[in-house]
Amino acid sequence: MKIVAAKKILKANDQLANENRAAFSGRQVFCINLVGSPGSGKTTLLEALFAQWGQRCAPAVIEGDIAGQVDAQRMEQIGVPVVQINTDGMCHLDASMIAAAAQNLELTGVTMLWIENVGNLVCTAGYDLGEHLRIVALSVPEGDDKIIKYPAIFQRSDALVLTKIDLLPHLNFRTAKARADMQRLAPEARIFEVSARTGQGLPELATWLVERRAAAAPSRS
Amino acid sequence: MHEMSIVQALLEQVAEEVDQAGQRGRVVSLHLVVGRLSGVHVDAIRFGFELLSPGSIAQGAALRIDQPPARCHCDRCGAAVEIAEIVSACPVCGHADIIIRGGQELLLQSIELEDEDQAGEASSSDGWIHENRGSKEDPEGQ
Numbered sequence: 001m002k003i004v005a006a007k008k009i010l011k012a013n014d015q016l017a018n019e020n021r022a023a024f025s026g027r028q029v030f031c032i033n034l035v036g037s038p039g040s041g042k043t044t045l046l047e048a049l050f051a052q053w054g055q056r057c058a059p060a061v062i063e064g065d066i067a068g069q070v071d072a073q074r075m076e077q078i079g080v081p082v083v084q085i086n087t088d089g090m091c092h093l094d095a096s097m098i099a100a101a102a103q104n105l106e107l108t109g110v111t112m113l114w115i116e117n118v119g120n121l122v123c124t125a126g127y128d129l130g131e132h133l134r135i136v137a138l139s140v141p142e143g144d145d146k147i148i149k150y151p152a153i154f155q156r157s158d159a160l161v162l163t164k165i166d167l168l169p170h171l172n173f174r175t176a177k178a179r180a181d182m183q184r185l186a187p188e189a190r191i192f193e194v195s196a197r198t199g200q201g202l203p204e205l206a207t208w209l210v211e212r213r214a215a216a217a218p219s220r221s
Numbered sequence: 222m223h224e225m226s227i228v229q230a231l232l233e234q235v236a237e238e239v240d241q242a243g244q245r246g247r248v249v250s251l252h253l254v255v256g257r258l259s260g261v262h263v264d265a266i267r268f269g270f271e272l273l274s275p276g277s278i279a280q281g282a283a284l285r286i287d288q289p290p291a292r293c294h295c296d297r298c299g300a301a302v303e304i305a306e307i308v309s310a311c312p313v314c315g316h317a318d319i320i321i322r323g324g325q326e327l328l329l330q331s332i333e334l335e336d337e338d339q340a341g342e343a344s345s346s347d348g349w350i351h352e353n354r355g356s357k358e359d360p361e362g363q
Contacts, residue, residue: 001333001335002331002332003238003239005238005332006328008328009234009253010227010230011230011234012230012233123223125260148307151321152258181309183320185307
């Protein structure tokens, strides 16, 4: 007796992710899943973007970490509503964790919900969380070979943000190579080069995100 | 290592599929499809399965895992070539204007169950009674 299933193994997660997405859309909340290595500058990028927008954006953040409250405290310090998920060793967030965390967030008035995923270029790739947009951060000190070494996460992202580009003069990072590798894997993805420290490239990224949000939720733009 | 979570999801899915098919037999083998660029390591899946399957419906089942390649499409020469791992140039003409697609599959393709006449008598008769009651008396049927 053979049962032909032909279904995604993470189907249960995908279903839950679709429910999350529908719930966020229903509340006019644009959800972004930010992935990248530990130390790629994800939290710093969020701080810089929120400062860039000021009062023009009402963000909330779900912080995913294996342990600790460090990132959540940074968000609290700048007055952004935040929920910390500690995965207790698990290397990625999944859709059920997001559903639970969203219960603990007041989303009324929030326009953008950021999910800062656990720092990991491998395990986060396969898990849809219910986001509208997935952004992968790659800091230039990590090296320009990371895109072809960890293709899955780059292939499935809507944008690549090269961070810490103020360090480029001190590194052998080839921006053109990184761009070309990303274009081979994700031809539709946008590529940004930013430095949270100098502010370079931030306005372009901030503008694009607002446009994407407006395109996803035209009634409130 | 997220393969543990994937095996956990797989085992739940196998139980669900077998249940939905109204079957109760032992699972003899599972056919999985894990794309070359899926970021999922087949050895880690096998290891996770060894660790997590005992006591589950899939205990002792054989794993058949297909690993479909990705495809490299060349903008210059038009070649569409299967690739087992990532490349940065067209394997045919060597040009760098390529797009890589596919190879990301992560599927439970099929489940092979023990034939009923091979199954233990006690479990198969028990299964039939439950099946009958479930469909006729379930007040929340429909």
